Amino acid sequence: MKLTKLLIATGLSVLSANSVMASNVPHAEPWTAKEWLETKAAMPQGDIDKGKLLAQEGYCYSCHGVGGNNPTQSTPSLAGQNATYTYKMLLDYKSGRFYVDHKSHVMVNVMQYYNEQQMADMAAYFAAQPLPYAEYVEKDVDVDPAIVRLVAKGDTSRMIVPCASCHGAHGEGGMNETPALTGLSPRMFIRQMQKYKDGERHNDVNAGMAQFTKELTDDEIKALADYYAQLKPRGVK
The missing domain is CATH 1.10.760.10 (Cytochrome c-like domain)
Structure with a gap:
């Protein structure tokens, strides 16, 4: 685990220096329904406790907030998120399926150091947290x-x-x-x-x-x- 932490910290340092370019991003074709169904069926059972430890050692909180509840609008909250969705997104970052702009660099790079079991563990941990209720938006507004x-x-x-x-x-x-x-x-x-x-x-x-x-x-x-x-x-x- 210390090695994983070191690799992640190293990856973030590299990214902060802008040395990772889009040309280095892995590339995968969009999901076919068959491929995703097979991948979903093979998704490992996540361990919440292990996922919590991975999230702590991977510095997930530095961007996504404590417990995955980010009080800002800069990055998404992960708390309460569907575990299968989070798992899929982590796979998509690792494979390069989800790379929309330079802001994707960090996650694409970091996910290279995680395997499917670890992704499932983190997804299970964040799914076990309560859904956020944003404090930065006006409440009780009239909705069209x-x-x-x-x-x-x-x-x-x-x-x-x-x-x-x-x-x-x-x-x-x-x-x-x-x-x-x-x-x-x-x-x-x-x-x-x-x-x-x-x-x-x-x-x-x-x-x-x-x-x-x-x-x-x-x-x-x-x-x-x-x-x-x-x-x-x-x-x-």
Whole structure:
């Protein structure tokens, strides 16, 4: 474990010196449904305690906050996130499937030092933490009924399925690799949705999100970002 810690620290130092270039990033083709189903079936059982130790020794908290709850909008919170989704994202960083810009450098580099079991352990640890409730957004705002309808019912005229059908009625995430959206910072939400819409992010299986985001307006994306940021996790009053 000390070796892993040393390698990660070394990798971060290299990155801070801007010596890792996009040409050095590993490359993998987008997931096929068959490939992802096989990978998901082979996902190791995660160990929460080992995952906590890995997160501590890997300095995850320095970017993602204590317990994976980041109080800023700079990087995503991992607390309460679907374990399968987190595991998939870590695999995507390691393989280069998720490399959208220079901000991906750190995670792509760091994940080269982890194996699948360690990724599953960290995913299990963060999944066991409570979902965040963002403190940097205005609460109890009036939400556009059209956005509530889009979340709950979708828009058949544009072939957009309800957000809640995959991400849960409270944004808590669905089954399998569907992520939780509750408490996600508006800046992070908008950035990732725009990457899907512009065709710069393509690690979604069957290109589902890429298809839906192309039909959304920029105003709708912003409104959805605000909606999920202020949405209370299930059980929070």
